[in-house]
Amino acid sequence: MSLIYLASQSPRRRQLLDQLGVAHDLLLPGADEDAEALEAVQAGELPDPYVRRATLNKLAAAVARRAARGLVPRPILCSDTTVALGTSILGKPANAEDALLMLRRLSGHTHRVLTAVALAWGEGQQALALSVSHVRFAAVPEAALRRYVDSGEPMGKAGAYAIQSQIAGWIEHIEGSYSGIMGLPLFETAGLLRQAGLDL
16 A cells, blocks of 8 residues: 655656655646646745745645545655755756756856755645755766767756766765755655654
């Protein structure tokens, strides 16, 4: 029997939940929902409050979705990841050129990866945790950046990269949570699930 609902389309988050041994069903947006709007950055918004707000927006939408579909009540887990270079938010690239521009900015610099994870359970209870990691890229040659973009891997990824992809060969140093950089920080996620009464 599934223990929770995961309101995420990310296969990486499913893999990470499997790693924890947490059985789950997907609770994905319907055709009538504008899921991308929940991740829209507001003017002047800074990375930390942005990722918290986007995650709580996703959670509220998922809670309403479960109720509207008449599904059995279970804890609902949501997560959102953003890449921050200084105060700039690097979201999902709009196209290949946008991905290349982002990767050029990250090359040779240290950036932050912020992943917020939120859980709703019981009668209106919810909690959120934030994982912040620092990632330093070596200077990546232009040809290597272009090959990576041509692979299609950057599309749909915050900051235009996935740490578990070929770009890892240019990552010089990580400080923080590898699973958080992938998109679901396991330590924080396990803590929330225990808070909701799940025995991991």
